[in-house]
Amino acid sequence: MKRRNTPSKTAVLSALERANTALSHDKLLDTLAGSVDRATIYRILNRFCEDGIAHRIVADDGKQYFALCEDCSHQEEHSHNHFHFRCLQCDRVECLTTEVSVNLPKGYLAENFNGVISGKCRACGSL
Amino acid sequence: MKRRNTPSKTAVLSALERANTALSHDKLLDTLAGSVDRATIYRILNRFCEDGIAHRIVADDGKQYFALCEDCSHQEEHSHNHFHFRCLQCDRVECLTTEVSVNLPKGYLAENFNGVISGKCRACGSL
DNA sequence: TTAATTATTGCGACTCTATTGCAATAATAC
């Protein structure tokens, strides 16, 4: 299944680049202003995750957010053991840089890591 | 708004006690076998969280899970900075005991912590 | 440059999780 370059794909990718934070589906839908279909955005983002271009965060609002991560570039040991911060006020989701490791009980095998802290970001806190 | 004791509330509470792990709404619905309405379960669980009887975990499947936590008993400094493990195979969600602390950027204020690691649990791994 | 192949798109329908309005019910307090 070879990937193709399409305007939609490029649009989503550059929207993520410009955003510089994690974006939800509906944020992307807004940003792209109806130029790309809802379902298409979902599919493009899922492909990005499969291909290791972006990573998916499931925040504590139950929604998915997607971010390009520089760390993603090195393919080997592709893990995202870092936390994300979601502001309860402005709803922005961003990557925190601190890596975290958690000890699992014996016999447990980790496959995905999903850490989100929500609260008030700096901009919203100083209002 | 004083709380009342009802059969439904008691049923949900004891189901959580028996389970000894985190339960999702639908698991609870199963367990209670139609004796309690769907919406009622949702409301009871939300009340439990407000009252500090249970805590809510939003797992990486986007669903909510609820667990009674002994730690919840001490009211002061009511935080749940521990991880949860969700087995991708048997779909059980359990609390891990290790506490984790994450350094936030300056000016950021944490209110909720939500950490989930998914993978294969011991029972499912040894099949 | 054209033709063939097939990944991708758009649309609509659908599933699933969770919430809410409202009238009826029942736990508590007097």
Place this chain on the structure above:
DNA sequence: GTATTATTGCAATAGAGTCGCAATAATTAA
């Protein structure tokens, strides 16, 4: 026992995400 009002059940609703399918368009080979 009666009054007050928290709680329940039901149905309707909202929102996130997925899927099937026919149409479209990016790639590849001719």
